[in-house]
Amino acid sequence: MSKIHELSSVLADQIAAGEVIERPASVVKELVENALDAHATQIDVMVAEAGIQSIRVIDDGDGIADDDVLIAFKRHATSKITSRADLFRVQSLGFRGEALPSIASVADVVLNTSNGTTGTSIHYRGGKLLKQAPAPLRKGTDISVTDLFFNTPARLKYLKSAQTELANILDIVNRLALSYPGVAFRLVHNHKELLKTAGRGDLQQVIAGIYGVQNARKMVAITGESADYQVTGYVALPELTRASRQYISLLINGRFIKNQQLTKAVIKGYGSKLMVGRYPIAVVAIHMDPLLVDVNVHPTKQEVRLSKEPELAKLISTTITERLANVNLIPSALTNL
Ligand code: ADP
Ligand code: MG
Numbered sequence: 001m002s003k004i005h006e007l008s009s010v011l012a013d014q015i016a017a018g019e020v021i022e023r024p025a026s027v028v029k030e031l032v033e034n035a036l037d038a039h040a041t042q043i044d045v046m047v048a049e050a051g052i053q054s055i056r057v058i059d060d061g062d063g064i065a066d067d068d069v070l071i072a073f074k075r076h077a078t079s080k081i082t083s084r085a086d087l088f089r090v091q092s093l094g095f096r097g098e099a100l101p102s103i104a105s106v107a108d109v110v111l112n113t114s115n116g117t118t119g120t121s122i123h124y125r126g127g128k129l130l131k132q133a134p135a136p137l138r139k140g141t142d143i144s145v146t147d148l149f150f151n152t153p154a155r156l157k158y159l160k161s162a163q164t165e166l167a168n169i170l171d172i173v174n175r176l177a178l179s180y181p182g183v184a185f186r187l188v189h190n191h192k193e194l195l196k197t198a199g200r201g202d203l204q205q206v207i208a209g210i211y212g213v214q215n216a217r218k219m220v221a222i223t224g225e226s227a228d229y230q231v232t233g234y235v236a237l238p239e240l241t242r243a244s245r246q247y248i249s250l251l252i253n254g255r256f257i258k259n260q261q262l263t264k265a266v267i268k269g270y271g272s273k274l275m276v277g278r279y280p281i282a283v284v285a286i287h288m289d290p291l292l293v294d295v296n297v298h299p300t301k302q303e304v305r306l307s308k309e310p311e312l313a314k315l316i317s318t319t320i321t322e323r324l325a326n327v328n329l330i331p332s333a334l335t336n337l
Helices: 009-020 024-037 066-072 084-088 099-105 153-158 162-179 203-211 260-269 309-325
Strands: 042-048 054-059 108-114 119-125 128-134 140-146 184-189 192-196 219-225 229-236 248-252 255-257 282-288
Touching (some): 009 099, 024 042, 024 099, 024 140, 042 162, 066 128, 099 108, 162 184, 162 248, 192 203, 203 229, 203 282, 219 309, 229 309, 248 260, 260 282, 282 309
Parallel strands (some): 042 184
Antiparallel strands (some): 042 054, 054 140, 108 119, 119 128, 184 192, 219 229, 248 255
16 A cells, blocks of 8 residues: 555645744734735734734725635635746735635634625634635625634644734734835734824834834935845934844835845944944835845745845945935934924
């Protein structure tokens, strides 16, 4: 008898979930990214007990047609790319078709969605479809995730304190809000509002909402350009520092990323203006041809590979250095806050 067999799709989804869905904040990230890809203008995130009890994301985006809903929960099923060429010029935040099946395999998921023509409600638990029924035609998607990791006890046990998990969720939503100033975000935890942005496309206002108006006033606009890259954003004056690098946000074509070299480039831009162990608050938005960046490096898509990283690093540090040298010449753009 053959010893080798294909894993069931439920088991395969659970294995994939191990990479994509590490903690409650990963669920929030994936669901909000789906809402953004669906052109939502308003995204409400409601969590209870740091997301361990429940996570609900409501958007006013495109919704999913009734005959697409089941497919959306299949692994590697996506509406965002079709060809190999698309993979190399990904414009959307998602493209791997892994989030919904992964989440549904390790939690209880109820999704209500409407594209304006059809409305569907669907209920999955531990990868099993429990119910599908018609739902009202309120355009957009409303998804609730409860009992996260109920069937993966090790993952549940590995979760940190509620405080840490909530800090991770807040960090993710903050960065998504910084990436999309044109979208109105609301984050509510145990009925308490933690973040609200207006969605008017004004990055300064989003920064003020996250870091406080006083701090936002101590940040200046930057803009720079090289052959392949454009850099815009806001950086703190040297007097406004933090004890950690985590207040440096890097965005590539609207996706927030983690990249040590580029983070170092931001710090380098300050030269000797920073005290040892102190780091700036900065939001650096990079725009570039998607062909120059490979986002398909890791399932969470936060690591990317750049073809001309040294050029970009140099652009970032010189843009910041030059801007800070001119601080007294150009008044802060934030005086209107
Ligand atoms: P991916 O985002 O990589 O395509 P997902 O598993 O996250 O994969 O979602 C699968 C598909 O379900 C998406 O491609 C999209 O068509 C649809 N979808 C998921 N969430 C939403 C949403 N909030 N609004 C509209 N469509 C959605
Ligand atoms: Mg997705």
